[in-house]
Amino acid sequence: MAALTPASVEPDELPRASGRQLRTVLLLLIPGLLWLGVFFVVPIFTLAGTSTQTPSGSGLPGEFVQTFHLANYWDAISAYRGHFARSFFYSILATLLCLAIGYPLAYLIAFRAGRLRNLLLVLVVAPFFTSFVLRTLAWRQILADDGWVVSALKWLHLIPSDLAVTASPIAVVAGITYNFLPFMVLPLYSSLERIDPRLIEAGGDLYGTSFTVLRKVTFPLSMPGVVAGTLLTFIPASGDYVNAALLGNTRTTMIGNVVESRFFRVVDYPTAAALSFILMAIILVLVILYVRRAGTEELV
């Protein structure tokens, strides 16, 4: 039976690459490998090196010497524990909001849009044609406490009348959600669009109501898109600093803002580098746990 699965058949059937073909493949890979080496591998080692440096004795700002001072990491964690927690809280919240908004949207485009499908897809991407910073600044206007959006919501009693939105965590999470929504919608759309409509019909034929079919058939089959979308939203959102800087206040600073200020304003390169590595490590662990749990490898 195992012989019938494509995976076990294909490798035998693939023609063996001759020496010449192999050389061509390697030749084609060189530009990519060079790029990765120069712009990823080398910098990451430089960054790792920087993260364990300590100030040189000269007292000049920006001068550090390598002392393999691993305590930098511990200092960074203990000083900015709250910022890490806040970053992940905001980014997880924004990711969930993106999923809640993006899934119905992607579903609509994939199954119900008909001829409007391509137009709607363009509209999803359209915001990218305007500057990221400008769009985020626009949200300042939208979420101004005396602006018409907030006033209208208050008038409708959808939000409490004494709620401050301007420069609040709400504004930051709203900004992140808005900015990363397309990264959620596009992978969701592409995996929903690939679902054989007959599977959904079969769900209805086998006594599933629309909601049951969504829960038992459509959603599980769109898991690759859910995983891709949440990762594409969560990872950049956790390192984001623009939204917190433009829409928040001093009490909404995220880890990205700390790295930015350590690096550019305080000129404390080792701490900035250590923070970057810690962020990277936490994201890596969370992502591995998440992907294991979601178990996408079972889906073909």
Add this chain to the structure above:
Amino acid sequence: MTASRSDLRLTGLTKRFSGFTAVDGLDLTISQGEFFALLGPSGCGKTTTLRMIAGLEEPTGGSIHLGDLDVTEKKPYQRPVNTVFQNYALFPHLSVFENVAFGLRRRGVKDVKKQALEALDLVELGHLAQRRPAQLSGGQQQRIALARAVVNRPQVLLLDEPLGALDLKLRRQMQIELKRIQTEVGITFVHVTHDQEEAMTMADRVAVMNHGKIEQLGAPAELYEAPGTTFVANFLGQSNLVAVTRSGTDGQYTMVDVGGQKLRIRTDRCSSEGELLLGVRPEKIRLHSAADPVPSGLNQLTGGVVLDASYLGVSTQYLVRMPWGQNLTVFAQNLGIGERFSDGSAVQLAWEPDHSFGLAGDAGAGVESTLED
């Protein structure tokens, strides 16, 4: 649902898509427990009909009844009807067992496990319950799709080209299997196919569809022996169709004339007015050498010349050129006792008058295509 019968009744069923009518005022009653086949070329409206019965397509007009229950407006999940989809549509994220249990769980059945395993045993795949559909062969997936539908004991089981994706040998095997299962569970089967052999092998009755309408409905033998239209005559097996003129009657036979030769068709198998085409199946014709006498009482056509003889093992297929320029096909069983004819032999054709049928000669499309064959 009545306690007695729950026939499937389609009344004036119509489906129009923008600009064309897929199903055109279909009236059809399928008896409970019947194995019914909808046969026709692609685009004839058979699949649309099936999808309307399943509730996956909304009719433009007409109604669908199951016994006394009007299901026309009901959602798919509200109908006691299940479908075996073309290409099976098995849920790839669920095990074989969960696929089969899907309908049972949705209906809140008590002993899901027992019933699902029974259904798997019915298709003899109980040992594969924990596999994923992707790990199964095409034939196995087909059986799982069948088990997944049958397990719900629907009043009507719809099969949409269920064997289309299987190779010939497996298809033959599954035809027998399907028939066995249908007899065993006693559910009404409505089977959509474009494969005439498949329809004839399994179905109790066959409806031949064309352009959204039923051309002819009947038992397979009935359709084959006495096709009512040129379309049926050509779609169901092969036919020789010869344009003839009426020349009178003789008892229960209508006398006809082609190129000065007299032939007979039973009047009850003959279209009563207008242009007439005489039809005869290739295997009903016997070839005789032009010099030999032909037994009396048979329809006889002289002056044929063998254009081509193809040896097919079981039979030999002859193409015979007639004096009026038409090529007729003759299948001769290779019994090893009759004479074999080679290209260029002068022959005559003979067959039982009862094997002829007379069709209304819309002396156009349908006929021309047979001449080319």
